[in-house]
Amino acid sequence: MTREPILEPTEPTDDADQAPREPISRPDDLADADRALRPKRMREMVGQRDVYARIQIAVDATLKRGEPLGHILFDGPPGLGKTTFALCIPRDLGVNVQIASGATLKAPKDVIPYLTNAEERSILFIDEIHRMQKAVEEFLYPAMEDFRIDLTLGEGVNARTINMRLKPFTLIGATTRTGLLSAPLRDRFQMREHLDFYTVEELAEIVTRNAGKLRVAIEPDAAVEIASRSRSTPRLANNRLRWVRDYAISKANGRITLPVARDALAMQGIDPLGLDPQDRKYMETIARVFGGGPVGVEAVAHTLNLAVDTLIDEVEPFLLRSELIVRTPRGRRITPAGFDHLGLSLPPGPDGGGQQSLFGL
Numbered sequence: 001m002t003r004e005p006i007l008e009p010t011e012p013t014d015d016a017d018q019a020p021r022e023p024i025s026r027p028d029d030l031a032d033a034d035r036a037l038r039p040k041r042m043r044e045m046v047g048q049r050d051v052y053a054r055i056q057i058a059v060d061a062t063l064k065r066g067e068p069l070g071h072i073l074f075d076g077p078p079g080l081g082k083t084t085f086a087l088c089i090p091r092d093l094g095v096n097v098q099i100a101s102g103a104t105l106k107a108p109k110d111v112i113p114y115l116t117n118a119e120e121r122s123i124l125f126i127d128e129i130h131r132m133q134k135a136v137e138e139f140l141y142p143a144m145e146d147f148r149i150d151l152t153l154g155e156g157v158n159a160r161t162i163n164m165r166l167k168p169f170t171l172i173g174a175t176t177r178t179g180l181l182s183a184p185l186r187d188r189f190q191m192r193e194h195l196d197f198y199t200v201e202e203l204a205e206i207v208t209r210n211a212g213k214l215r216v217a218i219e220p221d222a223a224v225e226i227a228s229r230s231r232s233t234p235r236l237a238n239n240r241l242r243w244v245r246d247y248a249i250s251k252a253n254g255r256i257t258l259p260v261a262r263d264a265l266a267m268q269g270i271d272p273l274g275l276d277p278q279d280r281k282y283m284e285t286i287a288r289v290f291g292g293g294p295v296g297v298e299a300v301a302h303t304l305n306l307a308v309d310t311l312i313d314e315v316e317p318f319l320l321r322s323e324l325i326v327r328t329p330r331g332r333r334i335t336p337a338g339f340d341h342l343g344l345s346l347p348p349g350p351d352g353g354g355q356q357s358l359f360g361l
């Protein structure tokens with residue numbers, strides 16, 4: 001028997017909460033606005049075609065066999081659709097979903113209610129699964145493998161262990177850092193899917209569709225402009241779209257044209273590559289304070305008064321992918337393209353020949 005998922009679409013509560021810089025990770029106050037634009041079914045998702053095709057086969061086979069779906073791990077930078085997949089899958093399967101965050105699972109007792117409440121074939125989604133404590137991880141092994149947990153009752157000489165059977169369920173984990181997961185946990189996921197950055201065309205499609213959901217008129221070249229300044233990330237494309245929509249309502253006649261989109265994004269300090277003031281400050285710090293690098297990320301984080309995790313999760317992935325910075329064994333370094341983007345000249349290399357020599361150019 002299938003049931004309705006417990007996560008039903010909800011209306012946005014507040015679309016207008018725009019700060020000048022939108023962090024890519026999901027603070028609670030953005031969650032509702034996020035939900036309004038989030039696809040409800042996998043077929044509504046744009047891009048990630050390979051991942052979609054594989055999951056679709058697994059979902060299809062699960063529906064035909066009537067057995068639980070194998071455990072799935074999604075990894076990739078924030079805002080690329082890990083949660084969206086994790087919430088679309090239960091809808092497509094017609095089962096319930098429970099949502100937990102790895103950061104709040106500090107001891108086995110924190111995860112027990114989720115496991116014992118899991119219904120047959122339902123989904124347990126653990127976001128930021130790399131932040132779970134080791135003891136919780138180990139406690140999950142038999143739950144994932146044999147649908148059983150080992151509980152210790154009593155203390156000292158009176159302590160005894162009982163096995164408790166669980167209903168067969170599916171664990172979906174999401175992480176920005178697969179490297180932080182232990183191999184035994186990683187190996188217990190039947191499917192491991194990496195989400196990559198989106199193309200401008202894919203993001204333009206998302207922007208156009210979501211402008212429709214927000215009931216605002218947008219011209220095609222404006223959608224492409226917003227897409228190309230969204231750092232290849234759907235969450236940022238949505239955030240930028242909401243800001244441009246507000247700007248269009250306040251400063252223009254409510255219609256998003258190319259000049260309106262450009263002016264609105266310029267006002268937020270978003271440059272043609274999509275970098276925002278924080279991205280540029282990070283690069284400028286390495287360029288000016290640390291002579292272009294190499295420099296450890298901790299030193300940059302301290303100088304900028306930011307958390308190391310924010311730099312690693314939110315700022316660096318796109319800059320690395322765009323080859324504006326590189327990661328070396330000795331730390332981060334700005335590339336010639338990075339200097340060029342900042343409008344700075346390359347510092348002299350050790351042989352006085354310019355930093356190109358460090359890059360073997």
Ligand code: ADP
Binds near residue numbers: 044080082084
């Ligand atoms: P993550 O969990 O990887 O941080 P989310 O799944 O929360 O990212 O995605 C952030 C937002 O981006 C979602 O609310 C959704 O609106 C949008 N989004 C993500 N992936 C897609 C996609 N493939 N198609 C359309 N919109 C997407």
